[in-house]
């Protein structure tokens with residue numbers, strides 16, 4: 001081996017090592033399980049749910065509520081706020097150097113009002129992270145971007161589909177979109193957003209991980225969007241033009257099981273209220289998270305056995 005190729009091999013090993021070091025903190029060390037709970041990378045994840053916030057997800061949909069029923073915007077933890085509706089989630093992070101939104105719901109007017117009610121302004125949104133292109137997650141992008149010129153981050157496979165999510169012709173001039181691949185860390189003010197590619201629900205589904213300092217120390221938030229649920233519907237799969245969803249999903253659920261978090265930030269409130277913590281507490285325990293993922297996997301499994309073409 002000549003000296004040059006030896007050096008490049010070593011550089012590749014060092015790069016791989018740095019990459020693993022970088023992503024290591026979001027993956028859960030299952031071997032550290034104790035009877036009291038889990039400890040992963042110095043962060044204790046209790047097996048029983050302990051709430052460090054007065055924020056709770058709501059279930060207003062069983063009454064007269066609709067997905068767009070307005071819910072008071074609220075602080076969740078540290079500088080993280082809930083600005084979504086009763087059915088569609090959106091989260092605001094005050095980075096100290098501009099505002100960041102995780103998903104924009106399909107209801108930009110409500111979203112902007114919620115941002116104002118908290119004492120902020122939509123024009124100060126600098127970053128939008130879309131978990132995927134579906135309208136109920138990315139539909140508010142247009143309104144926010146026209147007010148703020150925010151930069152949009154979405155998985156690269158979602159870019160050509162954004163028009164489907166936003167509506168035809170709803171891509172304004174100066175619309176700046178950054179395509180994600182997964183595995184990257186993006187610095188936004190004092191926060192670092194780690195991107196995890198989790199296809200299955202849609203071809204561009206991503207989860208985002210971010211550490212949030214607050215009153216009870218730093219907590220790790222996992223923004224999961226709809227990554228946990230494949231669309232078990234033939235018509236949908238056809239419309240999406242994504243028939244490998246089942247195959248991708250079978251890899252994504254085991255990957256999601258390795259993700260570390262304290263706070264589980266849902267794509268829709270019912271993912272917490274109906275499927276994990278009935279009291280709506282976003283500090284979801286590991287056991288409840290596994291049960292949630294296992295139940296969703298079973299549903300998909302049933303669908304795929306009926307429709308092997310989507311396997």
Ligand SMILES: [Zn+2]
Pocket residue numbers: 132134137201202226
């Ligand atoms: Zn979706």
